[in-house]
Amino acid sequence: MAAIELRGLTKVYPGGVRALDALDLVIPDGEFFALLGPSGCGKTTLLRTIAGLETATGGSVVIGERDVTGVQPGGRDVAMVFQDYALFPHMDVTDNIAYPLRIKKVAKAARQAKAAEVGARLGLDHLMDRRPGQLSGGQQQRVALARVMATQAQAFLFDEPLSNLDARLRLEARTFLKKLQRELGVTTVFVTHDQAEALAMADRMAVMEAGHIRQIGTPAEVFQRPANTFVAAFIGSTPMNLLDGVVRGGTLEVAGCALPVPTSAQGLLADGEKIVYGVRPEYNAYASEPAEDALGGKVVIMENLGASHLVTLDVNDVLVQAIVPEGREPAIGEQGWAVPRRDRALVYRDGELVAG
Template structure:
């Protein structure tokens, strides 16, 4: 197996479109690494450049100790699963799994044995004679995984492999895929636009925007301490509250309400300074009555999340959201108060993190 290192990797398309801008990144051997970002941020281009399907304009891709920047894709010893699985419709499961071995000129009997061995491991033993058109989406995905396993590649590259599955299958598939990667110990790069997938599966992750890597860290680090307002607004199934605030001594003024400054902010903020105050809805407690340091307003929207509700309060000119446990949710039109946890609050100056609460991980403090 091998680590993957990117050194100043740049990709510029004709017309001057800079898809990747001087990226530096190290993915250690055996790590499950997720690339996350909005559509068009460059994450798939980065994956394809690592694979050799796109040619780097400058910079280098190193696999282990080997610079593979100018090496053809087939000689890089990488295996890739595409969004549509790229299975051959005229081949049965056995031949689809064995195809990379056929390209490597492995003897027919040996590659058949390997395909059946891997297929059985992934629960495909009863499906080996079927063609892709006779399989469900989840079964097709397992065939695609079996094919990369059969190659015994030095690293796996996944381009949104779960996006074609329904919600229930996606949950099952991401658990299965993470367990499989742990068992194999293969360096894996996983591209997704679904933050729940990245947070649930990755050992570490990179959040990308417009060809740049904005933050690299563990899921906990990126979720709890996003280093800029882009990452803060992008990460989380419920968006972070990012509120204009003014420093007033040892407190902050937010839409006419006073809240505590984030822990660890002492000496970092100047009285009268305008900042952006950030706190996730999950770290806001809700009450029907006033509370010191709370943001008070009128309930405008209540969204059912299943075991909890997302409550939106109109606080002056700002909208503030809080997650409320099931059974305690208000109704639109109620007065309500959202109390942020100072140990989970964040302060941003000019878009960059300047102070953070001490709750959760200490990384990025």
Template sequence: MAGIDIEGLATVYPNGVRAVDGLDLHVADGEFFALLGPSGCGKTTLLRTIAGLETASEGTVRIDATDVTRTEPGKRGVAMVFQDYALFPHMSVAENITYPLKVRRVAAATRTETAERTAGELSLQGLLERKPGQLSGGQQQRVALARAIASEGKVLLLDEPLSNLDARLRLEARTFLKKLQRDLGITTVFVTHDQAEALALADRIAVMESGKLRQLGSPREVFARPTNTFVANFIGSTPMNLLPGKVATSAGTPADSGSVNGAVGVVSVAGGSLPATTISTPAGAEVTVGIRPEYLTLTTSDIPGPAIRGTVVVAENLGTQSLVTVDCDGTLIGVTVPEETEPAPGTPVTLTAPLTRVLLYTKDTGDLLTHQPAPVP
């Protein structure tokens, strides 16, 4: 297996568009690494540049400490699974799996043994003689994975391999893919625009926007503590509440284990105020306040202390939870509550949050202002 090191990488198209713009990145040996971002952010271009299918305009790509920036794709030691699987329709499953070995002139007996062994690992027994058109979407995906594994690459590159599956099969394939990667221990780079997939599968996530890296961290870090409002708004099955606010009082000292006894400041928002760590943020400063719906608490009682007050507008059923939208002096704020506990529209409610979950961002650049260590969810 092997790690990947990317330094100052840029991929510039003939029209001048910098699809990848000066990226520095390290993927550890055996890591399951996700490239996440909206369509057009450059994540697939980055993956293809690692594979050698796109030419790097600037910078270097190293695999297993070897500079492969100008090395042709077939000699980089990578295996790739494309979004549409790219199976040969006229070949059987066995022939598709062993095609990379055939290209390398591996003996027929060895190819047959590899096909049978790999098919067994991916539950494809009994399908080796079928053609791709005779397989389900999930089976085709596993054939593409089997072909990549059979090629014995040092690195596995996956370009949105779950996007063509229906919702239920995607969940099953996600579990299968994570277990397979753990069993193989192969360094894997996974491209997706689906943040739920990235959060579920990855050891670390790189969030990209317009060819640039916006945040790098574990799924927990990226979800609980986005370092800018772009990531905050992009990550999460329910969008983070991003509210205009103003620092009412500034503590000037670090928060201590979540206590609100003189260690934190207060930030005012529509409908009330919230406790927040306001280190180095003077009173009166305008900020953007970030708080996830999952971290807010809703009650129909009026309680003392920093809180937001408003009126329920609508409740949306999410299964085990409901997303309640609250009108707070004209600003809509989302909060999740357990199923069947949502108050009726028109009900006056109070929203509170622990200070460790309230994030402050600069009004102009959207960068995170609060820097205390992220709490463990």
């Protein structure tokens, strides 16, 4: 087990594309860490650079106090699960799981015993002599996991481990993966473009954009207090309301309504300043009667989320969303008021969070 430390890590592809720009990141021992970002943000490049499949242009990668920047992938003592699992199609499950041990010159009997043990732990006992082509997606994923477990590496790297599974299986696999990581206690970095996946599984996460880390924190921190409007817009299954506003005296003028300054930005705003007011639909209470400190408008769209509805209000030509619990759904065309929670609303200045 080992911590992973990246110092000033830079990767420039031939042609001048800066995939990683002087990244600093410390992932403590045993942590389940998510790299989240839209496609092309450099998250997979970062993972591959940790694995050694890409050579860093600058900076260093330290795994367990050992600088491995110039070390070949095989010498870094990490194991990786690829997006397509990369199970060898010509080998059966046993041989696939035992392959890392074969490279380490472990005797055949010993490595088959180890494969059987790890396979049994992941519920693969009855599939050990099948070929990958004869397995379902979920089974293939477990074989890939068994294979990295057999390596007993210092750290695991998962590249979009769930993206090849269908939606239903993905939720099961998510729980399974989190439980497995907790039991093994191996430092694990995984890449995903699905914010829900990162929020659900990770102990901590980094949100990336264009080769930069825009925020590092626990899922709760990243969800409740996005450090900038990029993260605010990217995180959350319903996007955050980001509304242009102006500071007027002690209040904020947003979409023609007067709102109190959120707790987090208290005393940090100057009069007349242009800001962006951010509040998640989940933190907007909905009222069908006129309310104080609220954004009032006409209901234009209702979206069913299952146990609740997402209401979209037209507030003086600005769209504002709020969540309404079951049984209290307004009708389209009605007047409604979204009341932001003062302790959850946020203020952004020049795209960055205003906070003490």
